[in-house]
Amino acid sequence: MSAAHRPTLAVFCVAAVTACGSGSGSATPALPADHQLQEVAALTDVNPDPNIVEVNLVAQVSTTQYLDGKTAQIWAYRDGSLPNSKAAIPGPMLRTEVGNEVIVHFRNELPDETTVHWHGIRLPPESDGTPSSQAPVLPGSEFEYRFTTRDASSFWYHPHVRAYDQVERGLYAPLVVTGGVQPDVAADRYLVLDDVKLDSNGTLNEQTTGLDRMLGRQGNVLLINGRHAPAELRVAAGSRERWRFVNAANGRYFNLRVPGAQLLVIGSDGGLVPEPYASDALLIAPGERYDVLVTFDGSEGGSAVLQTMHYDRGHDIPDPGPQDLLKVAYGPSIETPRALPETWGETPALPIVSDTPVRPFVLEEYEPPGLPVLFTINGEQWPDSRPVYVKQGSVEIWDVQNKAEMDHPFHLHGMFFEVLSSGENPQPIGGWKDTVNIPQTSSVRLAVRYEPAGMWMFHCHILEHADLGMMGMLMVEP
Ligand code: C2O
Numbered sequence: 001m002s003a004a005h006r007p008t009l010a011v012f013c014v015a016a017v018t019a020c021g022s023g024s025g026s027a028t029p030a031l032p033a034d035h036q037l038q039e040v041a042a043l044t045d046v047n048p049d050p051n052i053v054e055v056n057l058v059a060q061v062s063t064t065q066y067l068d069g070k071t072a073q074i075w076a077y078r079d080g081s082l083p084n085s086k087a088a089i090p091g092p093m094l095r096t097e098v099g100n101e102v103i104v105h106f107r108n109e110l111p112d113e114t115t116v117h118w119h120g121i122r123l124p125p126e127s128d129g130t131p132s133s134q135a136p137v138l139p140g141s142e143f144e145y146r147f148t149t150r151d152a153s154s155f156w157y158h159p160h161v162r163a164y165d166q167v168e169r170g171l172y173a174p175l176v177v178t179g180g181v182q183p184d185v186a187a188d189r190y191l192v193l194d195d196v197k198l199d200s201n202g203t204l205n206e207q208t209t210g211l212d213r214m215l216g217r218q219g220n221v222l223l224i225n226g227r228h229a230p231a232e233l234r235v236a237a238g239s240r241e242r243w244r245f246v247n248a249a250n251g252r253y254f255n256l257r258v259p260g261a262q263l264l265v266i267g268s269d270g271g272l273v274p275e276p277y278a279s280d281a282l283l284i285a286p287g288e289r290y291d292v293l294v295t296f297d298g299s300e301g302g303s304a305v306l307q308t309m310h311y312d313r314g315h316d317i318p319d320p321g322p323q324d325l326l327k328v329a330y331g332p333s334i335e336t337p338r339a340l341p342e343t344w345g346e347t348p349a350l351p352i353v354s355d356t357p358v359r360p361f362v363l364e365e366y367e368p369p370g371l372p373v374l375f376t377i378n379g380e381q382w383p384d385s386r387p388v389y390v391k392q393g394s395v396e397i398w399d400v401q402n403k404a405e406m407d408h409p410f411h412l413h414g415m416f417f418e419v420l421s422s423g424e425n426p427q428p429i430g431g432w433k434d435t436v437n438i439p440q441t442s443s444v445r446l447a448v449r450y451e452p453a454g455m456w457m458f459h460c461h462i463l464e465h466a467d468l469g470m471m472g473m474l475m476v477e478p
Pocket residue numbers: 117119158160287411413457459461
C-alpha cells in the first residue's frame with residue numbers, strides 16, 4: 001500500500017475569518033497588511049434560490065509566500081465562479097445554513113487524482129468523497145457533490161486521496177453551517193491551524209522521513225489561516241468574539257491557551273455543547289474542531305495572545321515552549337456584549353443499556369525490522385482490511401483501545417458519536433463528536449447509532465497513519 005504512494009511533502013494551514021459584527025475594526029489603526037489575521041472569503045453562491053447553495057470549486061497548483069519574499073508552490077482550492085480568484089491557503093469557506101441544499105461543482109486541475117471530503121457533515125455516502133464512496137477525480141475531470149446540511153457547526157473540507165500529501169500541500173478549507181442558537185459576538189472568525197516543514201528557501205520540504213511517518217509530519221513553521229504565525233488582530237476592549245478552530249495539521253496537536261482573555265468553550269465537532277465551560281487550555285487534535293467565545297476584559301487597553309503549548313503525544317517530541325499564534329491588542333471600549341443564551345446544544349442521549357453491544361477496536365503500531373513503520377486497527381492494515389458490517393439504526397458502544405505509545409485522533413465518517421468515557425482526557429467532552437483523541441496506552445468508549453446506510457470510513461486523523469494502515473471501512477446495512 002504505502003509503497004505505491006509517493007512520499008511527499010508538507011504543507012498546511014488555514015484561515016478563515018468572517019467578520020460579522022461591530023467588532024474588530026473601524027476606528028482603530030490598521031496593522032501592516034502582512035501580519036494581520038488573514039480573512040477567508042466565502043465561496044460564491046451562484047444559485048438564486050435562498051435554500052440552495054451552489055458553488056464552483058477548483059483544486060489547482062498555486063503559490064504562496066510562507067516566508068517573506070520567498071515563493072512556494074502549493075496545491076490549493078479556489079472559487080471557480082470568480083475567473084480571477086487565486087487558489088490560496090486555506091481555500092474559500094463554504095458557508096451555508098442548516099437545512100440548505102449544497103451543490104458543489106468540483107474540478108480537478110491538479111497533476112494528481114483527488115476527491116473532496118466534507119469532514120463531519122452527515123451526508124449521503126456517495127458525496128462523502130472517499131475511496132470507499134467514489135472513484136478518484138482524475139486530473140482534468142469534474143465531480144458533483146450534493147448534500148443537505150443537518151447540523152449547525154464548524155466543519156472543514158479536504159481531499160481523501162493521499163491526504164497526508166495533498167492536505168500538507170495546502171488543500172483544506174473551512175465549512176460553516178449556521179443556524180440555531182447564536183450568541184451575541186462582535187466577530188465570528190474561523191481560525192485554521194496548521195504547520196509546514198519548510199526548507200530555508202521557503203518552499204515545502206519534499207522529503208518524508210521515518211519520523212514523519214511515525215508521528216505525522218510536524219512542521220517547523222506554524223500557520224494561522226495559511227500565514228506564518230503569529231498574526232495580529234486589533235479588537236475593542238470588553239468585546240466578545242467567536243473563534244472556530246480547526247486543526248488541519250497532519251500530525252501536530254495544538255494545545256491552546258489565551259493569556260489576557262477569557263475562554264468559554266461553546267461547541268465542538270457536531271454543534272454547540274449542552275453546557276459551555278470555561279477553560280484555561282484547549283487541546284485540539286488533528287481533525288477536531290472547537291468553537292469558543294473569547295472575551296477581552298478591561299475598559300482601557302491591553303493585550304492577549306493565543307499560544308500553543310507543548311503537549312506530550314508520545315515518542316518524546318521535544319518541547320519548543322509556548323509558541324504564539326495570534327497577538328491581540330485591545331482598542332477603545334465598545335458597549336458590552338448582550339447576555340449569553342440560556343440554552344445551548346443538545347445533550348447526546350443514545351439509548352445505552354447494560355446489554356448494548358460493545359465492539360472492540362484496537363489501534364497498534366509495528367516497526368518491522370528494516371521496514372517502514374505500519375499501523376493497524378484490529379490487526380488489519382488498510383487497504384487490505386475487511387469492512388465491519390453493522391445494522392442500520394442499531395446503537396453500539398465502540399471500545400477504542402490505543403496500545404501504541406503515542407496518541408491517535410480517531411475519526412468516524414457519516415455520523416456523530418457520543419464520548420462515554422475517556423480515561424485520561426484532559427478536558428470534558430460534551431456534545432456530538434466525529435473525531436476524538438485516544439491518548440497513548442489508554443482507551444475511550446464511544447456510543448454510535450449507525451445511520452445512514454452505506455459504506456463509511458473510520459481512521460486515525462494523523463494523515464500518515466491513515467495511509468500507512470490505520471483506516472477501516474464500516475458497512476451500514478439497511
Ligand atoms: Cu478529515 Cu476521513 O477525514
